[in-house]
Amino acid sequence: MRPLDPRLIRRIGPARRYILVTAGLGFLTALLILVQALLIARLLAPVLSPAPLSDDGLRWWGWLVAEPARELAVGLAWLGAVVAARTAVAWLQERLAHRAGVRVISEMREMVVAHVAGLGPRWNASGRTADVVTLVTRGLDDLLPYFVRYLPQLALAVTVTPVMIVVVLGLDWLSAVIVVATLPLVPLFMVLVGLLTRERSARHLEAMQRLGTRTLDLIEGIPTLKALGRERGPAERVRRLGDAQRKATMGSLRIAFLSGMVLELLTTLAVAIVAVTMGFRLIHGDIGVETALAVLVLAPEVYLPVRNVGTHFHASADGLAAADAAFALVDDADPAGARRSLGAAPALTGATVRVSSLDVLTPDGARLAPARLTFEARPGKVTALRGPNGEGKSTALLAITGLLRPDGGTVAVGGVDVLTDDAAVELNGWLAQVAWVPQRPDLGVEGRTLSLGMRQRVALSRAFDSGRPLVLLDEPTAHLDRGARAEVIDRIRALADRGATVVVATHEDEVLAAADAVVDVVGAAVASEEAS
Template sequence: MRPLDPRLLRRARAARRYVALTAALGVAAAGIVVVQAFAIAHTLGPAVTAGSAGTPLALADVAPWLGVLVAALAVRAAVAWAQERWAQKAAADVVAELREQVVAHTVALGPRPAVTEGDEGAEGAAATATLATRGLDDLAPYLVRYLPQLLLTAILTPALVLVVLGLDWVSAVICVVTLPLVPLFMWLVGVMTAGASERRLRTIERLGAQVLDLLAGLPTLRAFGREIGPGARVRALGDASRRATMGTLRIAFLSGMVLELLTTLSVAIVAVGVGLRLVEGMIALVPAIAVLVLAPEVYLPLRRVGAEFHASTDGLAAADRAFAVLERPLPTTGTLTAPSLPGATLVLDGVGVRAGDRGLTAPAGLTTRVPLGTGSPGGGRVVALRGPSGAGKTTTALVLLGLLRPDEGRVLVEPAGTGGTAVVDLADVDPATWWPQVTWVPQRPALTPGSLRDVVTDGRAVGDDALAAAARTTGLDEVVAGLPQGWATPVGLGGTGLSVGQRQRVALTAALLDGGPGDGAPPPVVLLDEPTAHLDARGEQVVLDTVRAWRDAGRTVFVVAHRASLLALADQVVDVRSRAVGPAEAVAS
């Protein structure tokens, strides 16, 4: 593992600035250490000589050097403060930059699992979420503690060895012989613990994925009275996390102990050699004191590098995982402008999407024609996607959204009034021109933080009457009436404070008020993913009323449906089926 990944400098501008600043501060630190050593030597040398001879020490002889020593200490403290301050700021900036890039790139990759090679068993979305949060936080100690010491080792240690060479060549030879032993032992420790940090991060990602799965399924578990059962599993996950953390600490203690012992012995050898030659009169007192002061400083950066070795492995492992995500190629997007959807026809021609680790194509061979609503009152349609669980209904919705490209077949758009002579392949359409014509309401809506009114209106200027009418249609007015601050009630990240059914009503109301691009005509197509899955009979009736309202307004509603009430409301039912992937297909995928 390289101590400084060049990709980090390419990806994060803050890292480049930080490395340059740390190098400059390292040069300043080298000069200050030399000045400090000479100031101490010229202060103590006359004092020791005067004490040995029994003569009084003339303060005027050491006062200038005392002043230099005080100034050097003050400047050294200022340099250390600057290093720490800029290290903390740079670490926050670099982590924020990489986190933003990972999230943006994952979104651009689409809804396929963001699992990189070696992620066996990890859920893509959860693994990426863990990486973008807790995983990348491991970069902070690497940038704050390890990288500055690494740069100081490259700058300060050679400079101090040259100074020692000018003072005492024997001590310089000892330093040159013993210094390579430190990185050698660091390499040996690295070989012994090879892959430990990658395994730890992979363990944390797997734990995060499983915890997120448990949290996502908690409402269902509570509905069946099984919410107590996962307690043992949560405890097991906590124990696994503790073992992973303790393993990292053992690595840190091992590397720190070995390198501290080695550097301490090296400094002792220098000190013994200087002391013996000082007794024999082979070296003057002032240079001897200077060498003794400089010797620990020669090894200090390497000692700190060894002490923070675990921070480097954890940080670079996290960065490597982030780069693995960032280097995944983005899917190609079309450039054509999306045709107008009112009155058009969607043609699904043999659409199939491989489900990856499930060994299925879901959907498989989906072929149908779906005439869309006219966009005028009374001209809407309801299209139900029906099929067993895992057949690919939600995947079909993602294909229609343009978020997912089919592995087989294609989705065609026949604009109104063309008679099928101007067919457009959805793969050739620029998503930015397609998405404004589609409203998407997922099964579990995630709401942005803000007041309830801001969440529903999404910053648009919506009158009170229109807002109240939409809320009455979806039943959100009853929810608002029960909230302490009404429409001004703050809603937390993801809809904190609201139940799944209430969040569903908020999302349906927002979809009703969606004014489309430029707040003009509403998007002609609405996609609902199992909108009644977590609702009681009353909530189901709210969804049915909302779907009827959209159809009466001339919009086309695609709904992933299981319940008979939604199927009965549909003007067209599309059966979605899956197919097991054969050996030849598995090899091809």
């Protein structure tokens, strides 16, 4: 985690205008704080001074707040106006920062979801999707304090602190030396506390993702567990995961409170050094009351923005950890082999799809499944892919859809390799011509109340009625009874008779008998030097 992550700043996009306005409001806040401090010094100096004031204790900064402000009516009126202006600027600054944060978080959610959607069904079946759900919902929500609190305070730190140091230097050089000498201690302790915060935030995100994964798995499996009478079994496990997340959250809060306490104590001691030094000099008459009051009011304002930067950075550390995880996900996982679309997808109506020497590595990299697969799928014909489980029938269909990039071979239409080159055709245009029904179709919310066989029939019916020229069916009769199987086979034949290109992965003898061509799909072990 970095205090100002360039990857996060690049994602600001349309919110950049809000961030720039927020920085400008930070500089305006610096001027208002300065005027407020000088007004307080003007008002209190006549009351605390043992003798009538003859000199202007604000020296050449006195032009900002004229000497008539020492009068109670004039000074209080000015002070009320400055306080009201500071309140309005702070409200506007926080409002704009909130808008910027919401926009950036929304963009990051879209980026992660779009990227994961492009990784294809094989990645989605890896079990990491629940972590992604937790990341884009609760995880990135924790990033809002980074924009609402941290970035505005960072803007104040680079505007208010330098301005205040210059003003203190103009009032009393010795106090300015003390402030400049003690100020670096604040970021030093921020770094020390931040090293501990980083590990705690990572553990918090991990606990939250683990709980989210278990909970989503439980919700998905509730119908099965209820059918087996085990729906109450996982309750204790979920309770333990909840306790782990609670402990991780409390640990993050403890670190945030600890950082605030450490920085508060440090800045209090630094201001105390200035105050004690000022007190001795007042006793010896080395400094005026008005000057001393101005320095004492301004000294805490020098440390406050830097201290708040550390406090809010640690408070937003969970969100930064989530952002880091989002960038790592996008950088590590390469959707569809980093396809670059350089041309429109060819028309599939009446065209033959030629698959040549298709190779796809298994996720562990130990086998090719399929290996050297070659066949032609012609319009008006049913091509059946046959082979044992695990040899790559479903994977071959995924490669043809373009949702999975093969490790070797080509998928060509009209002699042009359309999916496997770096210069592949536009994927959406290709998918718009393909109807694909996997083994376990996902119909969304409406399919939750349907049995697996009913979901299969609904998905097949949609594919048959889609009118798309290329139809890919993965075990279309696996979950159906005998009557439904015969109906599906008849519809597959009718679809091919209407001119569609149909490719079916199946074990069923009835489907194989109805096919015009049968292709055997086999896998192969990868040579040790190639696997390495």
